[in-house]
Amino acid sequence: xxxxxEKMTSDVSVQTGELALTQAQCEKLVALVIxxxxxxxxxxxxxxxxxxxxxxxxxxxxxxx
Numbered sequence: 001x002x003x004x005x006e007k008m009t010s011d012v013s014v015q016t017g018e019l020a021l022t023q024a025q026c027e028k029l030v031a032l033v034i035x036x037x038x039x040x041x042x043x044x045x046x047x048x049x050x051x052x053x054x055x056x057x058x059x060x061x062x063x064x065x
Contacts, residue, residue, distance in 0.1 A: 021029070
């Protein structure tokens with residue numbers, strides 16, 4: 001069975017009767033792994049953006065407007 005996750009492709013082979021998961025269960029597991037990897041990447045981008053220095057000053061605050 002070939003498993004493709006983002007930029008990684010792996011061929012997995014097992015002996016008949018040794019795989020405890022069905023094809024549907026394997027696909028669900030792969031989808032879960034992809035989701036977790038995307039969550040980690042998104043969180044890393046948020047963390048980088050939160051600590052990044054900007055070169056532009058914010059607009060001055062004008063009271064009463």
